[in-house]
Amino acid sequence: MDINNFKVRRAELSDLDRIIDITIAAADDHALIAFIYPHRHQFPADNRYGWTVLLRPMLYEPSSTVLVAETWDENKSVVVAWVEWEWIPGKSGLMPPELCIRDTWTNSFWRQYYDYKTTITRSLWPRRDDDPEHRKIWVATKNTIYEKHWLGRAPILYLSALYTDPQFQGKGAGRLLKDWGLELARSISVPVGLSANHPRSVDIYKHWCFQEIEIVRMQKEGEEERVDVSVLVLPPALN
Numbered sequence: 001m002d003i004n005n006f007k008v009r010r011a012e013l014s015d016l017d018r019i020i021d022i023t024i025a026a027a028d029d030h031a032l033i034a035f036i037y038p039h040r041h042q043f044p045a046d047n048r049y050g051w052t053v054l055l056r057p058m059l060y061e062p063s064s065t066v067l068v069a070e071t072w073d074e075n076k077s078v079v080v081a082w083v084e085w086e087w088i089p090g091k092s093g094l095m096p097p098e099l100c101i102r103d104t105w106t107n108s109f110w111r112q113y114y115d116y117k118t119t120i121t122r123s124l125w126p127r128r129d130d131d132p133e134h135r136k137i138w139v140a141t142k143n144t145i146y147e148k149h150w151l152g153r154a155p156i157l158y159l160s161a162l163y164t165d166p167q168f169q170g171k172g173a174g175r176l177l178k179d180w181g182l183e184l185a186r187s188i189s190v191p192v193g194l195s196a197n198h199p200r201s202v203d204i205y206k207h208w209c210f211q212e213i214e215i216v217r218m219q220k221e222g223e224e225e226r227v228d229v230s231v232l233v234l235p236p237a238l239n
Contacts, residue, residue, distance in 0.1 A: 020052060090154050
């Protein structure tokens with residue numbers, strides 16, 4: 001399939017179910033997913049609802065831009081990949097680029113609504129697909145990486161997530177979504193940052209000239225299972 005057969009656009013709420021389908025399918029063999037959600041196959045409904053709770057608020061985040069790549073099948077649009085680009089101002093406090101700004105009163109309302117709903121849901125209906133201790137380790141690791149590498153930097157465009165339907169991997173949809181952010185970062189001369197744990201993904205980002213600046217190991221004391229998280233940066237000079 002030619003890359004010209006894909007179109008990139010902003011994601012809408014109506015895309016959420018397809019975004020979740022792609023995420024579950026594309027990330028199922030990732031070590032991090034197995035680490036956090038070891039019972040996802042036993043409790044698929046819990047896993048899907050968990051992804052819904054996690055991903056839906058991003059559509060209303062003022063600092064995030066969520067895009068989808070779509071193609072056409074029998075004259076019907078089909079979303080085959082998605083990405084979330086996040087603006088992290090660091091110490092600068094700079095507003096995100098105009099292309100990233102999407103905050104409105106409506107978005108603010110729904111963002112607060114879903115945050116409140118998530119808090120209530122998690123307190124009343126604990127998930128059965130995850131390992132709570134492993135999830136805590138992941139949250140602590142994310143916070144450590146954020147504070148060490150992103151919070152104190154100059155502004156950075158952060159690649160929060162990039163997933164492609166396995167049936168369309170290697171056909172250019174993910175590259176289009178990646179290029180959107182790289183072009184934006186190049187136009188305003190800021191670096192691009194990300195964290196990745198899947199070896200194949202890390203190799204791809206290195207092929208795209210990302211530099212690995214740290215590998216953070218996640219492991220619960222007394223267990224053999226572990227996950228290595230690579231922290232990568234693409235400096236403006238290499239973009």
